[in-house]
Structures are given as C-alpha cells and as structure tokens.
Amino acid sequence: MKEYGFGIAGCGMIAGFSAKAISEMEGGRLVATFSRTQANAKKVAEPYGAAWFTDYEKFLKQDGLEIVNVTSPSGAHLEYALPAIEAGKNVIIEKPIEITLERIDRILEAAAKKGVMVAGVFPSRFNEAAQTLKQAIDQGRFGDLTVGDMYQKWYRTQEYYDEGGWKGTKALDGGGALMNQSIHGVDLIQWFMGEVDTVVGFAEVLAHERIEVEDTAVAILRYKNGAMGVIEGTTSIYPGFQRRIEISGFHGSVVMEGSAFTTWDFEEERPEDEETKKKFAPRPTKLGGVADPSAISHIGHQRQFEDFVRALDTGSQPSVSGAEARKAVEIILAIYKSSEEGRPVKLPL
Numbered sequence: 001m002k003e004y005g006f007g008i009a010g011c012g013m014i015a016g017f018s019a020k021a022i023s024e025m026e027g028g029r030l031v032a033t034f035s036r037t038q039a040n041a042k043k044v045a046e047p048y049g050a051a052w053f054t055d056y057e058k059f060l061k062q063d064g065l066e067i068v069n070v071t072s073p074s075g076a077h078l079e080y081a082l083p084a085i086e087a088g089k090n091v092i093i094e095k096p097i098e099i100t101l102e103r104i105d106r107i108l109e110a111a112a113k114k115g116v117m118v119a120g121v122f123p124s125r126f127n128e129a130a131q132t133l134k135q136a137i138d139q140g141r142f143g144d145l146t147v148g149d150m151y152q153k154w155y156r157t158q159e160y161y162d163e164g165g166w167k168g169t170k171a172l173d174g175g176g177a178l179m180n181q182s183i184h185g186v187d188l189i190q191w192f193m194g195e196v197d198t199v200v201g202f203a204e205v206l207a208h209e210r211i212e213v214e215d216t217a218v219a220i221l222r223y224k225n226g227a228m229g230v231i232e233g234t235t236s237i238y239p240g241f242q243r244r245i246e247i248s249g250f251h252g253s254v255v256m257e258g259s260a261f262t263t264w265d266f267e268e269e270r271p272e273d274e275e276t277k278k279k280f281a282p283r284p285t286k287l288g289g290v291a292d293p294s295a296i297s298h299i300g301h302q303r304q305f306e307d308f309v310r311a312l313d314t315g316s317q318p319s320v321s322g323a324e325a326r327k328a329v330e331i332i333l334a335i336y337k338s339s340e341e342g343r344p345v346k347l348p349l
Helices: 011-024 036-048 056-061 075-084 101-114 128-138 158-163 176-192 272-279 299-314 321-340
Strands: 003-010 028-034 051-053 069-072 088-091 119-120 144-153 196-204 216-223 228-234 246-250 252-256 260-266
Touching: 003 011, 003 056, 003 299, 011 028, 011 036, 011 228, 011 299, 011 321, 028 036, 028 056, 028 144, 036 051, 036 088, 051 056, 056 075, 069 075, 069 299, 088 101, 101 321, 119 299, 119 321, 128 176, 128 246, 128 252, 144 176, 144 216, 158 228, 176 216, 176 228, 176 246, 176 321, 196 321, 216 299, 216 321, 260 272
Parallel strands: 003 028, 003 069, 028 051, 069 088, 088 119, 144 228
Antiparallel strands: 144 246, 196 216, 216 228, 246 252, 252 260
C-alpha cells in the first residue's frame, strides 16, 4: 500500500487524536499541521516530526501533502475544505462535515469538479460491535425491521461551554447535544435502519446557561422502510451514560450499549451467536466521551483513515463518503426544524 501524506488543518483537542491515529495507521504519515495559533500547530506536529504552519496557503504547498484532515470548529469546515480541494488535495472532515446542507453541498460539488475524494469522520462505524450488528442486519437476521432507537444521554459541565469560544454557538457549533455529541449515534441509527422519512422533534436548553443551542433533544422517527424509532440526545444528564442503540425486528433484537451487547437474541439461533455474546459481553469499562470529551480512543479514527487510503488505492468510495456523512446532518436539521415549527418534518429537506 502506498504511504499517503496527511496534514491536519485546525489544532484543537481532536487534532491530537487524529495525529496519533495517523502515526499508527498503515498507509499514512503526518507531514504537516496548520493552526492560526503557533503554539497549537507546533504542539500537534513536533511529536511526529511534521512541519507546522500558521499560513494556510503555505501549509497546502507542503511537499508530500496529499490528504487534509479538517479539524477546525464545525462551522468553519468549508473555509478549510474548499482551498484544500482547489489545491487538489483529498479531504477527510471531522463530524459534522458542515453545519448546513448548503455548505456541505458546496464542498461535495467542488470535490466532484476537481476529482478529489471527500469523507466525513464517523469513527463509531468502525467499532467492531457496530460492524457485527450491521452484518446481522444485512444478513436479514432481524426479518422486517420494526423499531430502531438511539439514546445518547451524555453530560457536559457548564465550564465545558464557558471555556471554549465557539462551543454552544449556532454560528460555529451549528447545534448542541445533537449536532456536536449525538451525531455519532444519529449516524449509526440511520446506517443500521436506513433512510429517515419523517421526524417529530423537540430541542431545548434545559440545564445550561449562556449557550445558543440545545442541551436536550428528543425525536420520534419514521424510517422509509416503515419502521419507527426514537432519538434522545443530551449534554444535560448527570453523570452521563453509555450510548444505547436498540434494533428490533420480527425475528430478532439487539441492544448495544457502548461497545457491548446487552441483548443479542434471534428467533433462529446460529452456532456463532454464543461466541458473539461472549466477545461483546458487558464488562467494566471507561465511559469514554460520556462526560469527558477528551476521554476517547484514537482507534476508530485510525481504522477510518486506513479505510480512506484503501479507497484511494483502489479507486473506490470510502465507507463514509461526503454524501454519506451528509445524512446525519440532514436528520438533525430536520429535528431542529420540527422543534422550531411545532410540526412533523419530512425528508429530504
């Protein structure tokens, strides 16, 4: 496999995880970082011997740079993605890929015109438990899917919002508990259940102060296959709980909490089911990003970056293409629209 040169544009908290993922992946190496703040650019670059820049044009001209990982505040992804695309770079963008459909579509159209690849970062898809559940769905083990629910009852302190200049703002965060945190679960539930037809949503600020976006949201969904479901996303529930996804059909049900299956039950049992139950049985584990946004693993990013370079090598599409990453954003925007207008909202918007 060819080794591709990666650059990181935006050196906030998540950039450190991206850099570690790139350093340990097969088929990639970190060649440059960019931040408007010199100290941040150096901090991410120097442990890996990469160049660092505070000038974005110079960053894009770095020798060996082929893939730009955009990790800036969400509502500024477009401003970094478009110049990278124009410079002929492939781009992999942190979630959400952008905060409006119009801005996402501008990125996708530019990439198509230039002939470069765009992906959105959703590392939860590369978790082994999620992959196992998706395989069972694709094999038809559930029969007709009837209900698909996602509960991401997380917690963030008031200080979390107060310390970051862009957190909790409509302009740069694009939304709150759904758009920033629960978007991972929203992506998973639509990946498992299929496209959403209609949502009825409620999104409010119930606990925090000085934020412009929701800390609590609940929605009812009807999927295009006729199944129904619920989404709950919060940053207002102490102490925070592992994300729970429940998939049910006429012939089986699975409940996934974090990376464990608390239920794996099918009408037609298979010999491998016992091994699956053992392998993904609940165990004492760290809560990850449930209450602390920095308490996450870089492994999901590593697997996704490896998927991206394999797609470049083979001329295929990455597992989470830009168009695929757009879907979760559209669902969330539909929930916001339903909450604001007090009515059901049909997709596509």
